Amino acid sequence: MREAPDLAALKARYPQAFRVAWAARLTGLGGLGAVLALAAFAMVRLDFxxxxxxxxxxxxxxxxxxxxxxxxxxxxxxxLRALAETLGIAFLGTLTAACLALPVAFLAARNVVPNPVLHFAVRRALDVMRSVDVLIWALIWINVVGLGPFAGALAIACADLGALGKLFSEAVETVDRKAAEGVTASGGGALHRIRFGLVPAVLPVLGSQVLYFFESNTRSATIIGIVGAGGIGQYLTELIRVLELQQVAFLVLMVLVTVALIDAVSGRLRRALIGGEPR
Incomplete structure (x- = not known):
């Protein structure tokens, strides 16, 4: 059995491995202290x-x-009619956002559009749309097109266009370039490279992201209904105001069951799209 190396000899031979990184430790402690101080200030300021x-x-x-x-x-x-309307708002809003985000994503991808000015403009436009919450979009569209589910679908479409555009463009930028290079080497043009080299490679990822957003937007459609954008949220806000809590509980239960079913179905579809085994 070999004897353990002498610790002093190891320290002498590899001093950098045993050197205490005081700067890194102090930086970490300072960051932790700043977070705790900010949390304490927020609790006092917000009357927690x-x-x-x-x-x-x-x-x-x-x-x-x-x-x-x-x-x-x-x-x-x-x-049930209100729940169906909520699902319709989520589906139409997500589908509209995905259809609009797909071409915009290629404009925002550096490996597709090398023009830095156009790339910067598209990215910043997506950032602006993404920074506005769906509830704010709902209030805007209610004032534009009036109360009802149409305003809700437009609100979800606007909010998701920024998010899906960013995610789609990042997926396009990180895709394996071998297929696109093969199309170019075969004599294909820029559109052929996108159509046959990039789109088939990123389509499963994009489909998975759209399914996830549809599941999330089912909950968002419930929330925006509270401000008059249609769906089951209108019933929720009215019943809460008059304290009809048994009906409120029934509506919440309906939403929970619906979201669970959508999550189960979309989860299987996502795994199928990205090549995983369905469970």
Missing amino acids: SAARILNGLGRLGEFALLMLPPSPEGHLADF
């Missing part, structure tokens, strides 16, 4: 109080009891 939370737990329990048992109370048909 653990006592208020504890005092409100009893009231929260009362609300939970009033929500049992969940019941549509004769409005099941209306709730």
Whole structure:
């Protein structure tokens, strides 16, 4: 059995391996201290109080009891129509955003458009659209086209156009270039390189991202309905105001079940698109 190397000899031979990185440690401690100080300032500034939370737990329990048992109370048909409208808003908004984001993504990709001015302009435009929350888009479109699901679909389309455009362009930039180079070597032009070299390679990834956004937008469509953009959110806000909590619980349960079903189906589709085995 070999004897363990002498620690002093190792330190003498490899001093850099045993040197204490004080600068890195102090930087890490300083960053942690800054985060804790910022958190403390935010808690004071926002009047955060653990006592208020504890005092409100009893009231929260009362609300939970009033929500049992969940019941549509004769409005099941209306709730189902509102849920279908919510799904329609999410589907149409996601589909519109994906269709618009696909050509914009190629303009924003550096390996497709080498022009730095055009690339910068498209990227910044996507950043602007992505920085505005879907709820703000809903309020804008309600004032433009009026109340209803059409405004909700437009709001989701605008919010997702920025996000999907960014994700699509990043997928195009990171795709394996061998197929595109093969098309170019075979005599293909720029459009042939995009159509036969880039699109088939990125399409599974783009489809997976669109499915994920549809699942997320089902919840977003519920939220924007609260401000009058159609869907089940309108019923939620009205019933909460009049404290019809059993019906509220039934609507929440409907949304949870719907999102779970969409998640299960879209998960299998995503795995199929990217080549994974369905579970």
